[in-house]
Amino acid sequence: MPDNDLLIQLKAADRAAFTELVNLYSNQVFNTCYKFLLNKEEAEDLTQEVFIEVYESVKKFRGDSKLSTWIYRIAVTKCLDEIKKRNRKKRITSLGKILHLDEIAHWLVGETSPDKELQQKEKWKAIEAALNQLPDNQRIAFTLSKIEGYSNPEIAAIMNTTTVAVESLIYRAKKKVSHELEMILKK
Numbered sequence: 001m002p003d004n005d006l007l008i009q010l011k012a013a014d015r016a017a018f019t020e021l022v023n024l025y026s027n028q029v030f031n032t033c034y035k036f037l038l039n040k041e042e043a044e045d046l047t048q049e050v051f052i053e054v055y056e057s058v059k060k061f062r063g064d065s066k067l068s069t070w071i072y073r074i075a076v077t078k079c080l081d082e083i084k085k086r087n088r089k090k091r092i093t094s095l096g097k098i099l100h101l102d103e104i105a106h107w108l109v110g111e112t113s114p115d116k117e118l119q120q121k122e123k124w125k126a127i128e129a130a131l132n133q134l135p136d137n138q139r140i141a142f143t144l145s146k147i148e149g150y151s152n153p154e155i156a157a158i159m160n161t162t163t164v165a166v167e168s169l170i171y172r173a174k175k176k177v178s179h180e181l182e183m184i185l186k187k
Contacts, residue, residue, distance in 0.1 A: 007067055010058045022051055025068065029075045035143070036079035046082060050075045069157045076140075076158055130180035134173050141169035 009017030029050050033043035053074055061070055131139060137159070144155045145166075152170070156163045 007058075007061070007063065011061075018055055021054070021067075025071050026051070028068075029071065032072065032075045032148075033079055035148070036076070037082060042082070046075070046078050050078055053078070065157050069154060073158050073160070080136075080140075126180075130177045133180075134176060138169045138173040138176070141166050142173040145170050 006017055006021060010021060026047060030043055030047045033046040033050070034040060037043050037046065050071065054071055061067075065073075131142070134142065140159060141155055144150045144158060145152070150158070152163045152166045155166045159166065
């Protein structure tokens with residue numbers, strides 16, 4: 001169903017439309033929350049909170065952006081609020097954590113060896129440490145761009161800023177960590 005039709009039904013409090021919305025976006029919202037929080041249970045809880053907020057505030061949604069962008073913005077905002085509550089600065093990026101889980105899966109099915117696994121684990125810890133040096137806004141923009149694959153205009157909508165500001169954040173993030181990442185990858 002197109003977003004406009006879905007939105008009309010959502011604003012009319014159609015439960016079937018809300019169920020469809022949850023089915024369409026729950027995996028994306030969960031993955032986003034997990035990437036920020038690094039905890040499955042907390043990501044599941046926050047995913048539920050995101051959809052509760054969507055349900056409660058859909059009538060206020062003006063349609064200035066795509067429905068998916070609006071939902072993603074709510075998810076990111078909730079994640080950042082949760083991080084602030086827990087005082088976990090410098091823990092937004094989850095690249096190393098996510099890839100670490102994938103590496104374990106590859107090791108279990110025999111695609112990689114334990115020695116390579118340890119080397120990869122050390123490499124990802126070093127990459128995560130390099131990325132954790134970034135200020136929050138730079139890390140968020142970099143994560144959304146390079147890990148999640150969002151375009152600069154989409155990131156601007158999510159972060160509620162301009163495309164030029166996003167480009168600047170990503171540029172400064174790359175500049176700040178490029179030397180560290182280069183050294184890690186050369187090893």
